[in-house]
Amino acid sequence: MTISRAYLDHNATSPVRPEVAVAVARALELPGNPSSIHHEGRAAKAALEAARDQVAALIGAGQSRVIFTSGGTEAANAVLSGALIRTGAAAPTRLLMSATEHACVGAGHRFAPGSVEIVPVHPSGLIDLAALKQALERARDESVLVSVHAANNETGVVQPLAEIVALAKAHGRALVHSDAVQAVGKIPLDFAGLGLDALTLSGHKFAAPKGTGAIVLAEGVALDRAFIRGGGQESRQRCGTENLPGLVGLGEAARIARVHLAGIDADLRNGTEAALRRIAPDAVVFGSGAPRLPNTLCFAVPGLDAATALMALDLAGIALSSGSACSSGKVARSTVLAAMGVSPALTAGALRVSFGWNSAESDRSRFLTAFERLVGTLYQRRGQAA
The missing domain is CATH 3.40.640.10 (Type I PLP-dependent aspartate aminotransferase-like (Major domain))
Incomplete structure (x- = not known):
């Protein structure tokens, strides 16, 4: 099946x-x-x-x-x-x-x-x-x-x-x-x-x-x-x-x-970004102050490790990445984010969602549901540590 x-x-x-x-x-x-x-x-x-x-x-x-x-x-x-x-x-x-x-x-x-x-x-x-x-x-x-x-x-x-x-x-x-x-x-x-x-x-x-x-x-x-x-x-x-x-x-x-080409819009990306900020108010969206590709959303939530998040999302049936796919499968610190002055701690949690020709609202919803569970666990641990 x-x-x-x-x-x-x-x-x-x-x-x-x-x-x-x-x-x-x-x-x-x-x-x-x-x-x-x-x-x-x-x-x-x-x-x-x-x-x-x-x-x-x-x-x-x-x-x-x-x-x-x-x-x-x-x-x-x-x-x-x-x-x-x-x-x-x-x-x-x-x-x-x-x-x-x-x-x-x-x-x-x-x-x-x-x-x-x-x-x-x-x-x-x-x-x-x-x-x-x-x-x-x-x-x-x-x-x-x-x-x-x-x-x-x-x-x-x-x-x-x-x-x-x-x-x-x-x-x-x-x-x-x-x-x-x-x-x-x-x-x-x-x-x-x-x-x-x-x-x-x-x-x-x-x-x-x-x-x-x-x-x-x-x-x-x-x-x-x-x-x-x-x-x-x-x-x-x-x-x-x-x-x-x-x-x-x-x-x-x-x-x-x-x-x-003329019909490509940023609706899926923008909707995901808005929902992401509601789920994780402390999330940082990289490049948000500049013109961006309509399909790309790169972000990090303080304290959320990218490798851990990618594995959890993969198990939930969601494929995304931590940045460039040309790193031979490893999650390494992004030289791009480093050049932008992003701290090593925040860079370690960078995730990238990129939509395409066969992306649907159901894909976005599935990602947000799984991501909300991840962030909920993170915030719960923070509360316990406090």
Whole structure:
């Protein structure tokens, strides 16, 4: 007998939509290699390029500027390898990144330690634009790469990309990359309109298959060397036979996300947050003073340990997380919350609820019922200790 569960961890992975699964199954039946010139190869190539069109349309980019990868980490590693250049200009020699970047940026770049500067964030989680401006001024004689995520995976805080790009343009020799893994498919993004030089995304965050992603490059910007060398696929930037079924699924997920993007609202998140504050008046909601993704709620209740809470909620049939899912299953102190100035004691209790395409009011109610029991036990123990 299958026991129903409430899945509230879409920022870790959003389950594949049924329509996407159907598209993947159909693509599995295509026998050809997209690089082959015969009929079967051309059919596979057509499916691949249709997926590229769908991804480009979702984020407002040119179709020819989308390079498929195995996911967001590979994509970010490639962009931050030092190979990103503007035509006719030197490659960046200095990296400026926000203090709340995902590990694929913070640990995935290839810049020398002395060439990297961490730009602080405010307690709200928003980047300190004045500090970024000062960092750019200090690097006025260098070529610079600025990397700031579009939205944080733990808190959902949405960064002011337009202002960041404006500061970089004023510098004159700066390129801007955004890790948009958490933002794509959840909020509108206009790659060309924002003036970004590079954007990276991952399919499994918006209901596409795991192991799919992309790099998006602006006109006049390129990677000056292939990051996976071989037969010349993906405009000779990412060689190797493409994961056609997965990428067809990525394209279908992008198509669906574009259709539904305008209809995404924060009702479930806001209702949960309001109920949470009633259940636990001393709860702290991280990033509540900043723009946030409509699906994300990150909070802590003083004295409630995250590991204990996650196990109790899992036993109650509820899946959520304590933050990034990229910590190999362990509950460790969040570097994001630390950068926001949150105390270690409060960070130890951080929990993240993230809704998605198949979330329902019943999921929210189930979570709140179980959470109220947890908090009731915590408050009872406090009373006994007092």
